[in-house]
Amino acid sequence: MQIIGLCRFSYPAHGGFQVGHETTEDRIAYLYEAERLEERFRLFETVALPCLKAQTDPDFELVIVVGDTLPRQHLDRLRDITADLPQARIHAEPPRPHREVMKEILNTTRDQDLPSMQFRFDDDDAVAVDFVERLRAAPADCSGLIMKNRTVAFDWNKGLIAEYGAEGISAIEVFRPLDVAALGMYVRPRCPMTIMNFAHNKINRFMPTVSFDTKYMFVRGHNGSNDSRQKGEKPADVAPLTAEQEEMFRTRFAIDADTVRAAFSAS
Template identity: 35%
Template structure:
């Protein structure tokens, strides 16, 4: 039987996990009040609809599925708004799950969307405020095929692209930096497994994946991810000390050409639009 490798992504959208996030220690009611605050959700939708989903829609290889994982307790009006995205983005699927650990929830999200007859699943992770380069799926499929053909994915194996763009929406003076991560980043990173999903890309801290899983890192080429910086980040996302600043005009051009993102729409995410945006 020939190799059939299905590519599936998973985005956690305000999912009330029992661990793994700064707010996970909160009780059910307090966590839901925080996650489902209308102003917060409106902001998360703005990021998702302006950056994340357009970058997936622009993929040069459209043969993939992306699952949005959200809580079963997400209010209906917001569930409906998520579901309407499938009209614009046919690659989307949804998993509304009860509160549980982040790994268990992620594995269920992946497993529910595995096609029959596939020999491998390459599962990628993506936050709801980040974006992927327009050739991410194409290159991930190619690199995964090479690893599988070479016998390097008989057990779970990872692959990641380490060059990306930091985009600070609160910095009108210097919103863009280029950087190459020294380890597998938390995005533009995927794990090849068997179709029963014995583990998944959310199993390990991305900084330590190579400690446990054979990992292929590709540092060259163009920017493959956008890491957004804003006031609602769960973890610190400041640009690393050795990141290279880019002119605002060049950064806006990269948004359009590398990520399929409308620079004018992205500028509306910023409290103050830089004068030399375009």
Template identity: 35%
Template structure:
């Protein structure tokens, strides 16, 4: 029997104004949420992260056979929308999806994912990164390789998860950009879910911290595979995850070169751009960032 074929489908929710249950910190009023997400300083910050963190790693994937959806609201204002579309145009695998705003996140992706499945494949592999995350340049290639060994394990239930536990937290502050090694189980940017294509559900049907309730999972800890952002307008509270995380020994001869090789960005250039623009990114909160209040 021929080896099963696998489609890789990535998802990024890019400042999409959905129902309040889609965000940890949000207003029940859609107009208030929309104003917060589309605030000029926030848009500038998210476009900075998109250009210098998210897209470089996707553009340089060693296995280019994947599709990555960027899901935005259909009322994203024109100045940001045009800049976003121009940036996404630099990555052939990136697809812009402008969805009607105010939808329930789970329900929206239940309808959206089937529209982008390629029926000719046997298996659908889904992963997700937030708009302040990155994955290693061999994320697709390694996941495909590991699945070739994981396949008998997957066949028992027709579903399986791959959990990359090592990565970095990228912390930005008025002092600059720091990368802290972290080991954590079931963090969203380190997960891949493999399902039989005909029965595949949306990845958002499986809350990432409880994914082991729904499927067998394989933990892979050998190589750092993701970066997760920590900054002034995070939706998730990374500090609250401290009890679930550990660090690992990371002492390369040249940290900048390592990050360039693994994630395809120049950390020095990123720091310079951040320091030059953080007041624009932080807006009224810039003074608080300086004083720590």
């Protein structure tokens, strides 16, 4: 089975954002603004990438989608920080309709003769280090559903919301069914459907969906450049991690609090 993750890194799509922009040029200017991009890079380096590099099952692919106008210094930096993640490849696209381009990328990445398990991955989120391992095991656990359906969704809905800064990490436990993080979708061979055909929070309207009660399967980032935060989402009631919780973040998500403090203390 082929396991494919799709990550959009400041890609200036047409649609796909809660924040609207009048023109594509306005969207590019917003996404490539220096302070915003610096925050995204710090989160990608200290939060999102470590958990992927630490997966107990390393047999997966990650497509990182960027705009074809991403400035060269940022593209080079992205290549540098993913150089030790052989599962990742960077794919540049001009601005195009969000869902159409993402569906196309997934279907050209996959081997149509193999079943695939697909997941979306935000550049400020983390999944547990055994996420890919659990994705691979889920179809066997639900073989009856797999035999009878072209697509099946699998949802790990317990995790945390976290904020990161020079003081370290603050977080709160959450229960979030059908969120982007730790949600996967099985696709039968030669089926054209992808996880990008569906709004993540409505996917259970279109296929059987299995929920697992595993604790701490994801960390959702809460930061100044969250798309949802620009539309007035309320701040999360997070609290600084204890030493025990910092150790849990390190072992469960490969997120090191000291590395976070150092990154966000840098000028």
